[in-house]
Amino acid sequence: MRFKIREASPNDIDAIVELNEQLADYHRKIDKYYKPGSETRKGFRKHLSEIIRKRNVKILVAETGNKVVGYFIGTIEKAKPYVVPENIGRISDAFVEERYRKSGIGRMMFDELIRWFKKNKIRYIELSVDSRNETGIKAWQKFGFKEFMKRMRLDL
Amino acid sequence: MRFKIREASPNDIDAIVELNEQLADYHRKIDKYYKPGSETRKGFRKHLSEIIRKRNVKILVAETGNKVVGYFIGTIEKAKPYVVPENIGRISDAFVEERYRKSGIGRMMFDELIRWFKKNKIRYIELSVDSRNETGIKAWQKFGFKEFMKRMRLDL
Secondary structure, X not given: OXXXXXXXXXXHHHHHHHHHHHHHXXXXXXXXXXXXXXXXXXXXXXXXXXXXXXXXXXXXXXXXOOEEEEEEEEEEEEOOOOEOOOEEEEEEEEEEOHHHOOOOHHHHHHHHHHHHHHHOOOOEEEEEEEOXXXXXXXXXXXXXXXXXXXXXXXXX | OOOEEEEOOHHHHHHHHHHHHHHHHHHHHHOOOEOOHHHHHHHXXXXXXXXXXXXXXXXXXXXXXXXXXXXXXXXXXXXXXXXXXXXXXXXXXXXXXXXXXXXXXXXXXXXXXXHHHHHOOOOEXXXXXXXXXXXXXXXXXXXXXXXXXXXXXXXX
16 A cells, blocks of 8 residues: 655645544543543644644645545644753644554654654654553654653542 | 641742752753753742732642741643543642651642632642652652653654
């Protein structure tokens, strides 16, 4: 199967919203703290439409046979005041449809994002992953990420 | 030793900045990604002066013999769009000077914050703790917090 990695255009919004809905549903299964995709859809579409033209945002899609089967969102943002770098990279979204995984397209999108981050002098990339999302944690570890903080929660 | 827990007033800013500097230096020892206290001091003072009168912020200090030896900062904030609650509580800072630990003052400040969160109909409290800060992780677990996400980082 042949894949093409390219930057998302406004025409891809429907497809990306669809993929994000799957990602939301995956999290919902892990923890009822997350909204199901049916409830995040509308807000995510609005958010996506706003960020897609921003210069500090890079949205990549993986396409095969004219079908978008994965996407990554990277942003360059001001770092917290207590850390050394002024700006950091963030990978806020990363998703590949299940049957297209292990094909290397995640790695291709990731490498492309890293090139963009480096070109913009970014030296640190952060992301958050659910602690029970073993697939995600393993993938990020394979890409060189290390856990450095835990997000904890108390449900009253 | 007798301790008093009370809300911070602008007169406490110097003492809280001092404690925050210790907290920053603790993190700096763990990871050079964090700035030393000498570099966070000024920005933190400005930040603290801004938030101290905000209605969605509660800053508590623990005092003994007129000396402030610990502080907690809780905020009520809009939750991420992909989670169920509209607002969540956040504990952004928590610190007790080493020699005053295990005296119960952390618990006293925590309980007071929880009362405030509950009064404001907050049902979920989040916080971030460095993965290598075992003292912190154990304390939060004792207070009922559970890890639900990992923050990961890639240093290019």
